[in-house]
Ligand SMILES: Nc1ncnc2c1ncn2[C@@H]1O[C@H](COP(=O)(O)OP(=O)(O)OP(=O)(O)O)[C@@H](O)[C@H]1O
């Protein structure tokens with residue numbers, strides 16, 4: 001058992017590091033794309049909104065596995081040749097973007113119209129209104145759902161193993177194949193993920209308490 | 220004394236789909252005068268008020284602020300540019316029933332925001348002005364509070380400070396005291412009276428008949444999208460001729476007597 005750990009420990013750790021990196025960058029990419037989609041939907045003409053709506057439905061309606069396959073193996077047919085890690089990151093960002101877009105759309109909808117009208121009434125530009133009123137208030141109310149979906153995404157990273165991104169699942173599969181210790185390998189994977197998820201949800205809660213301090217009505 | 224605007228409303232009509240919300244409204248408001256808008260719920264008071272700063276688009280007619288058409292380039296023509304509209308709105312303050320303060324900013328930041336973003340002031344100067352405005356409404360000692368740490372009356376006074384800091388020439392009030400507990404109404408009305416005494420042009424939608432009787436220069440009564448009468452307060456509130464006004468006031472008195 002000790003030999004086993006000494007040999008595979010470093011692979012598991014580096015796999016976990018890659019998992020965290022892919023999750024982090026993929027989530028940030030997905031949030032950025034989702035935010036852009038939600039803002040454009042809010043401020044654009046109907047045809048643009050239809051296109052974005054179709055994008056959201058198409059991505060949400062198909063499995064991540066299939067999307068990633070298409071991107072990595074089908075991409076070169078359209079001149080999009082990506083290494084495994086960039087393909088994985090782009091894939092995760094695209095896959096998560098419609099969910100984040102929906103989270104932001106409903107969060108922006110929850111900002112009271114009156115507070116936006118108050119800004120319009122003093123002559124603020126739409127750009128200032130988005131930056132100073134809509135984003136700060138919208139992001140605060142989106143936070144719980146953002147944290148929640150980020151947690152869901154940690155586990156979607158295992159799919160990156162199919163395009164040979166050397167993340168945790170990839171290492172675990174290699175270890176399983178070489179040693180036939182499927183149970184130990186998958187147990188290790190489970191523990192790593194559990195730890196990561198626990199950490200994210202704790203940080204999320206702490207952050208939430210801090211930024212909503214002023215928004216809670218005194219009773 | 221403030222530089223005050225005039226408002227001229229001519230044959231204004233407004234539809235929500237097939238629903239005719241404002242019917243040929245005509246009204247003139249002279250600089251420095253206070254006009255109170257009264258009438259039953261759903262009669263179109265808020266709609267009319269919101270047309271004056273074009274938060275609500277009217278479909279025909281004209282609304283002129285200091286002789287300048289708001290919302291459209293020409294009467295019945297195309298809409299004015301959003302930049303031009305923003306410029307006109309800078310001189311029109313608005314106070315809402317629900318205060319609509321920005322909850323993530325302190326009282327001071329709420330008031331300074333417009334000065335920084337709209338008037339382009341440096342933060343330090345904006346905050347000095349904001350502090351002055353807050354002093355004026357009696358909240359010099361609450362500047363660092365977020366709205367959630369202020370009473371309703373204090374929130375509404377911050378909202379008034381936010382509007383007057385922009386140095387408006389016209390102030391629109393949509394039931395500014397209707398969301399307040401009765402004991403907090405007075406402090407807000409006091410601030411409004413002071414503003415009226417400074418010579419601000421004010422249009423006030425209100426159910427405070429006392430305020431209308433004592434502060435208004437003219438009272439307008441609306442019902443079902445029509446402007447039934449505009450006249451001196453006494454002629455509307457004490458000796459109304461129109462049966463619709465009589466019946467409205469009867470209901471009002473019944474509700475307020477015990
Ligand atoms: N956005 C809207 N869409 C459709 N109808 C509307 C809209 N806003 C207002 N109305 C209708 O227009 C009429 C006038 O509404 P408005 O809010 O101006 O009344 P009000 O006199 O201010 O009433 P209250 O005293 O209750 O505030 C009402 O019948 C209302 O239902």
Ligand SMILES: [Mg+2]
Pocket residue numbers: 264265266393394
């Ligand atoms: Mg109203």
